[in-house]
Amino acid sequence: MRITWRGVEFRLLLPILLLVPLGFVITNIALTNAFEPGPLHLALGYVALIVGAHLSLVAFGHRGDQLILPAVGAMGGIGLIMLNRLPQDLAGTAALGFELGMAATQLLWFGVGTVVMLVIAIGLRDDGILRHYKYTWAAVGIGLLAATLILGYEVNGARLWIDLGPVSVQPGELLKIVLVIFLASYLAETRTLLTDARMRIGFLAIPPLPYFLPMLVLFGAVMLIAVALNDLGTALLFFGTFLTMLFVATGRRSYVLIGLVLFVAGAFVAYQLFGHVQLRVEVWLDPFADPLGAGFQPVRAIYAFGRGGIFGEGLGQGLVTLGGGLTIPYVHTDFIFTAVAEELGLLGAFALLGFSAVLVFRGLRIAALARDDFGGLLAVGLTASLGLQTLIIIAGNTKLIPLTGITLPFVSYGGSSVLASFMMIGLLLSISHRSAIGADTEAAK
C-alpha cells in the first residue's frame, strides 16, 4: 500500500471547503440580522468529514477518479447550507439521548454515508461477489420490495418506508443499487447473445426472447411492485436506468424504441387505472386550476422560482415559512432544488446542475475506461441512475414533467437517499481504482 497524493482532488476540494462555511455565515447574518457569524460547528463538521474522506483515499493509495469526490462534496455542501437554513424541526432524530435538528441529522447521515463509501471504494478489491451472485442480488431486491409491500407504511400516499426502531428506511433506495448490479452482471454475460437479432419485422429487429426472459421477468416484477407501491418516480427511474444499460450493452436503437413504446403504453394504462396518476397529470398541466388544493405545491414552487430570479433572494432571505407553515410543503426533500433556486437564483441552480453534470461525465468516463464489460455496465448503470434521478426531480420541480416525489441526490434531506448515493459513489470509485491499477500493470509489461 503506497500513499497517492490526489492533488487534483485536493485543489478542487479546497475552494468548496471554504464556500460551505461562507454559506453558513451568510445564512446566520441574514437570519439574525446582526454581524454574527453564528454557530459554525455543522459547517466545520462537514469540512472535517470531506477532508477525512480525502485523506483516507490518500492514505490507502486509492487511484480512483479525482473529480467525483469534489463534485459530491459541492452538491452535499449546497444541500447542507440549504437544510441549515430551513426550520430545523422539519425532521430530525432524538435517538441515543441526543436531540438533533434536520441539518445535524443530515450531517450524521453524510458521516455514515462517507464511511460506507470509503469501505466500498477501498475495501472492494474484487468485484466477484457482485458479479457472480447475480440471482442472489435479484432475490435480495425482490425481498426488499416484498418487505416494503408487507411491512411498509405510507407517507403521502406512497408506501415506501419501513420502521426500524430509531430510524425509518426506504428500501427502494437500496433496491436501486441491487437492481443495477443484477442488470450489469446479466447484461455483461449475455450481451453478445442479446445483440444477435436475427428476426426482423420491417426495420425493427426483434430481440431474441429466450435470452431476454429472465431479465424481463425480474424487471417486470420490480416495475409492477413499484407501481403497486405508488412509487412512480422510482418506477420511472428504474425504467430509464434499464433502457440506458440495455442500449449501452447491445448498441441497438430498436430495443430502446421498443422500450419507449412499452413505456408510453404502460404510462397510458397507469393513467387510466390510477386516480392519483390522473391527478398528477392534471396538476402538471394546470396547477392554477386548484391553487389551494392539489396545485398548492407546484404553484408555490413556481412563485419561489420567480422570487429567486437570476441572482436569488440571498441565503437566509427567501420566503421559506409563511403564516406559521412552510411556503412549499416538503421543501427539504422533493423541493430542495426550488429552495436553492429561490435563494441562490438561476445562477446558483445552474451551478448545482453543473456539479451534477461533472458527476455524470466522470461516471461515464469511468465506464469507458473500465477493464471489463461488467465494470463498464455497472458504472453506466450507477451513473444513469444518479443522473436520471437528478433530472426527474428537477424536471418535476420546474414543471417540465409531472412531479414525482424522489430525492435530489446529495442535496435533499433523507438518510436512505444519502446512504444509497454514497454507496453508488463508492462503487464508481472502486471501479475506477481497478482500471487505474490494471492500466499500470499493463504499462509495466
Next chain:
Amino acid sequence: MTGDILRIMLLVLQLAFVAGLYLVLLRFAGSLLRDLRSAEQTQLASRSGIGRLSVLESPEDEPPAGSTIALGPINSIGRNVNNTIFVEDDFVSTNHAMLTFRGRSWYVEDQGSTNGTYVNGHRIDRPVALSFGDELTVGRVRMRLDR
C-alpha cells in the same frame, strides 16, 4: 444605517459565494479538458487490440456461445487443433478459412472448405473485406467481428 451596511455586506458575501461556485466549476472544466487531452494522446500512442470475434451460435460449444475471441493479425479457423481459432463442429473443414488484418481492414478467405464460409449469410468465393459488426459463419458456428 446599520441595516443598510448589513444589507450591502450580505449582497457582497452572496455574490462572492455564487462567484466561488463558478470558480469551482471553472476548475472542474479545466481538469476535465486536461484529462480529455491526455486521453486522446494515450489513445494515439497505443493502438492495440485490432478486433475480436463474438461467438453468437455454436452447437458443440467449442468455442462457447457468448464468448469473445481476441484476434491477432493472422487467424486460421478450422477443426484442426493447430488452428489459431479451433472450432469443434462436424460441418467445419480441417483448415476452413483465414481471417487476416491487412492495412486497415479485415479480410476473410475460404481455404477450400467443403461447406463454405459465409459473410452475413452469403457464401464467399474470394477474399472478402469485413467491417466491424459483420457476421461470419463457418459450419454451424456463427461469429461477429467486433472492435
